[in-house]
Structure formats: C-alpha cells, structure tokens
Amino acid sequence: MPDVLALPVSATRGRQGLDPRTKIVLVIACSIAVMSPAGSRFVPFALLLAIGLAVVEGAWRRAIGLPVVAAVMWLLGWLLPVWWPNPVTAIVSIACVYLIRFVAAIGVGAHLIATTSPTQLAAAFRAWRIPRPISVTLAVMLRFFPVVGAEAAAVLDAMRLRGLIGVRGLLRHPVLSVERFTVPMIAASLRASEDLSASAILRGLGSRRIPTSMSPPRFGVPDLIVVVLVVAFAASALLLPAPLA
Amino acid sequence: MTADAGTRALPETPPARRGLSLRFSARDLLRVALFAVVFVVVTYAIGMLGILSPLVWLIIVLVQAIVGGVTVMLFLTRVKHAGMLTLFGIVVALFYLLSGNTLLSTAGIVVLALIAELILWAGRYRSKWATIWAYTVFGLSFFTPFLPLLIDREAYLASSSWTQMGEDYVRASDTLLSAPVIGGLAGAILVASFIGGLLGSAILRKHFVRAGLA
Numbered sequence: 001m002p003d004v005l006a007l008p009v010s011a012t013r014g015r016q017g018l019d020p021r022t023k024i025v026l027v028i029a030c031s032i033a034v035m036s037p038a039g040s041r042f043v044p045f046a047l048l049l050a051i052g053l054a055v056v057e058g059a060w061r062r063a064i065g066l067p068v069v070a071a072v073m074w075l076l077g078w079l080l081p082v083w084w085p086n087p088v089t090a091i092v093s094i095a096c097v098y099l100i101r102f103v104a105a106i107g108v109g110a111h112l113i114a115t116t117s118p119t120q121l122a123a124a125f126r127a128w129r130i131p132r133p134i135s136v137t138l139a140v141m142l143r144f145f146p147v148v149g150a151e152a153a154a155v156l157d158a159m160r161l162r163g164l165i166g167v168r169g170l171l172r173h174p175v176l177s178v179e180r181f182t183v184p185m186i187a188a189s190l191r192a193s194e195d196l197s198a199s200a201i202l203r204g205l206g207s208r209r210i211p212t213s214m215s216p217p218r219f220g221v222p223d224l225i226v227v228v229l230v231v232a233f234a235a236s237a238l239l240l241p242a243p244l245a
Numbered sequence: 246m247t248a249d250a251g252t253r254a255l256p257e258t259p260p261a262r263r264g265l266s267l268r269f270s271a272r273d274l275l276r277v278a279l280f281a282v283v284f285v286v287v288t289y290a291i292g293m294l295g296i297l298s299p300l301v302w303l304i305i306v307l308v309q310a311i312v313g314g315v316t317v318m319l320f321l322t323r324v325k326h327a328g329m330l331t332l333f334g335i336v337v338a339l340f341y342l343l344s345g346n347t348l349l350s351t352a353g354i355v356v357l358a359l360i361a362e363l364i365l366w367a368g369r370y371r372s373k374w375a376t377i378w379a380y381t382v383f384g385l386s387f388f389t390p391f392l393p394l395l396i397d398r399e400a401y402l403a404s405s406s407w408t409q410m411g412e413d414y415v416r417a418s419d420t421l422l423s424a425p426v427i428g429g430l431a432g433a434i435l436v437a438s439f440i441g442g443l444l445g446s447a448i449l450r451k452h453f454v455r456a457g458l459a
Contacts, residue, residue: 024343027342027343027344027345028342028343028348030345031342031345031346031347031348032347032348035347035348035349035393037393095302098394102345102346102390105345105346105347106344106345106346107345108345109343109344109345109346110344110345112343112344113343113344133269133274133332134332134335134336134339136271136274136278137274137277137278137281137332137336138278138336138339138340138343140274140275140278140279141278141281141282141336141340144278144279144282145282145286148279148282148283148286149286152286152287152290156290174308174311175444178308178311178312178315178444179448179452181287181290181312182287182312182315182316182448183315183448183452183453185283185286185287186283186315186316186319186453187452187453187456187458189279189282189283190279190458193275193279196275197272197275197279200271200275201271201272201275205271205274205275207271
C-alpha cells in the first residue's frame with residue numbers, strides 16, 4: 001500500500017510531550033551527574049527538573065511526593081545530626097545523604113517510564129539501532145509492568161486482608177512470608193502473560209521485518225525547551241554555591 | 246549483538262543441538278521480559294514492605310536477594326539455550342538505568358549476568374546446581390548500588406558540612422563506610438543469594454512443578 005505509507009507522518013498524529021530519545025538521554029545524563037562523586041551540587045537542579053516534568057505531565061502525586069521525600073531526606077541527612085549528634089543519627093544521615101541522589105535521579109526516570117508507551121520506546125530504540133532482542137524485550141517489559149504490578153498489588157491486598165503483612169511477621173516467618181507473596185504473584189503473572197504473549201506474537205512481535213511506527217520519534221519544540229533548561233540548570237549548578245555540599 | 250557478547254566465545258557445537266543456538270524466538274523474548282518485570286516488581290515490593298528507616302534498608306537488601314532467587318530459578322528452568330540469562334541481565338540493568346539508577350550499577354549487573362551465563366553454560370543449561378550458583382553470582386546485582394561508595398568514598402563524604410557535625414559523626418561514617426564493612430555487606434548478599442537459590446529451587450519443587458508451571 002504505497003499511498004498509505006507515503007502519508008506524511010506528522011499529519012497523522014498530534015504531537016505532545018518530549019521525544020522518547022530526549023527523555024532517555026535526560027535520565028542517563030541526570031543519573032550520571034547526580035551519582036558522580038561531586039554530584040550533590042546537581043541534586044537540587046535534578047529535583048527541580050523532575051518536579052517540573054511531573055507538573056507538565058500532570059502527575060500531581062509525583063509533583064508533590066518528590067519534594068516531600070527530598071525534604072525529609074534533607075532534614076534527616078543534614079539537620080538531624082547537627083541538632084542531635086550521636087552514632088545512630090550519623091548512620092541515618094549518611095544513608096540519607098546517599099539516598100537523596102537516588103530520589104533525584106529516580107524522579108526524572110519516573111517521567112520516562114510513566115509517559116513512554118511500549119511502541120514509542122521500541123521506535124526510539126530502532127532509531128538508535130539497538131539490537132532487536134534488547135529493544136523488543138525492553139518495550140515488552142513496559143507493557144508487562146502494569147499487569148504484573150496489578151497482580152502484585154492484588155496479592156499484597158489479599159495478604160493484608162488476612163493479616164499476613166508486617167515487619168513482625170516477616171521477621172518471625174521470613175521464608176513463609178516470602179513464599180506467600182511470590183508464589184501466587186508469579187503464578188498469576190504467568191497466567192496473565194500467556195494472553196498478552198499470544199496477542200503480541202499474533203501482531204507480529206519478533207518478526208524480522210522492520211515495522212513502521214504510528215508515532216515515529218521526532219525532535220520538536222518541547223525537546224528544544226528542555227535542552228535549553230538543562231543547559232541553564234547545569235551552568236547554575238556549576239556556578240552557584242552548592243547548598244548541599 | 247550485545248546480547249550475545251558473553252556467549253560468542255563458546256566453542257562450536259553440532260547444529261543439531263538447539264541448546265546452544267543464539268537466536269531468540271519471539272517467545273523467548275517475551276519470556277525474558279515477563280521474568281525481568283516480575284524480578285523488578287518483586288524487588289520493589291519487598292523494598293516497599295520495609296521502607297521504615299535506612300537501618301532496615303540493609304536488611305531489606307538481603308531479603309531482596311533471597312526473594313529474587315525464586316523468580317530467577319523459575320526463569321532458569323525455562324532457559325534451554327545460551328544468551329537468555331545475559332539478555333535478562335541486560336534488560337534488567339537497562340531498565341534500572343532508565344528509571345534513574347547509576348551507570349556503574351548497570352555495568353555491574355551486565356558483568357554479573359555474563360559470569361552467571363558462563364556458569365550456566367558450564368552446566369550445559371541442564372544442571373540444577375549450576376543454576377543455583379549462577380543465581381548466587383547474579384544476586385550480587387543487589388550490591389551494585391553500593392559500588393560508587395566503594396570506589397570514591399572520600400569524594401562522597403568529604404564535604405565542608407561534615408566536619409561541622411562533630412567527631413562522632415566522622416567516626417561513625419568512617420566505620421560504617423570502611424572497606425571491611427562494605428565488603429562484609431557484599432559477602433552477606435552473596436550468602437543471601439545462595440540461600441535464595443536454594444529456596445528458589447525448593448519452592449519450585451513444592452509449588453510450580455506440582456502445578457505444572459515449571
């Protein structure tokens with residue numbers, strides 16, 4: 001069907017959000033900057049970026065949760081050991097000083113995971129010539145996530161209903177608790193995945209032909225805005241005095 | 246193909262043996278994807294169970310290493326040819342990277358998966374003990390988030406405000422993050438993942454084989 005294929009792709013879709021490739025690069029850049037030894041000066045800006053992305057995306061729970069978690073980490077990591085110096089608060093503080101980096105990086109990563117559809121991710125990987133087994137598997141993982149997550153939540157609910165959850169139970173019968181959670185969850189996920197697998201294979205997943213994409217990755221104005229923003233953030237992170245040093 | 250890098254060095258085997266072919270069928274890819282997702286979700290769910298304090302965090306890492314064994318052991322019963330465990334490691338590592346983990350831990354997980362793949366290969370993808378040892382090695386992936394601390398501790402912790410926090414603080418951080426303690430954590434994770442492998446194969450026998458799922 002040459003005439004169908006010849007349709008300009010930009011006409012067939014409403015463009016919104018960032019290009020998946022921008023998001024991937026953004027996540028990796030943030031994680032490298034934040035996790036590097038001198039990364040604490042990047043943490044506030046990565047957090048700002050993560051919150052901004054959450055607001056643009058409309059994910060209010062993340063937009064509020066991130067600053068709250070970061071504030072708690074900051075309280076425990078920087079203020080608590082000054083107010084009340086002893087070995088226990090010191091250990092807590094060390095852990096929080098380290099974990100706040102993860103909060104910032106994971107906040108940016110959550111945007112990628114939440115806003116990228118499996119097909120978009122696969123198209124982005126194809127554009128980068130990433131080997132097929134890896135790109136297909138990662139894209140399928142994105143699709144499986146809500147399914148397996150729902151099964152896990154259902155099992156946790158059932159356990160809660162029967163009073164099987166809790167740190168005490170976990171410590172008293174560790175093997176039993178592990179068994180009660182993982183076995184039904186894995187079994188249910190396997191069952192749910194059967195249908196998805198059959199449908200995916202039916203729709204040509206894993207065929208060796210290169211598929212065309214309904215929304216091929218293209219860079220646009222939002223990507224430009226983010227790049228400018230990131231450059232500004234990186235510059236100010238390097239030039240301004242670091243608050244968390 | 247990166248997924249095949251770990252197995253490229255394998256000696257030539259007769260083509261009749263499907264056991265060592267490197268071509269992934271669509272079903273293989275889906276299988277790897279499903280178990281990778283289950284692995285990640287179980288890890289996060291256990292993490293959620295124990296978000297109480299950073300002190301519990303260390304125990305939780307051990308529990309994660311044990312529980313991961315159940316998933317991986319079940320996955321390994323379905324692996325009958327080379328490269329699948331490597332692919333599993335690569336996608337889990339990349340997924341962690343995309344959700345905001347460190348580059349160092351991603352590289353670490355891929356290396357561990359390659360070593361585990363070699364162990365599996367030594368067991369010809371049939372041996373039960375090879376799968377247990379392979380998971381023991383792969384379980385060290387739970388240690389990888391701590392790698393940056395091991396490599397550049399001084400830069401992480403030497404900052405102006407740390408000296409203000411008093412002697413106690415500096416001493417505690419020195420002992421807590423010294424090489425022996427972090428090495429001990431790695432050892433504990435290794436033991437935990439060995440237990441996880443054993444537990445995984447026991448649970449497999451008890452539940453999944455009986456239900457026809459393994």
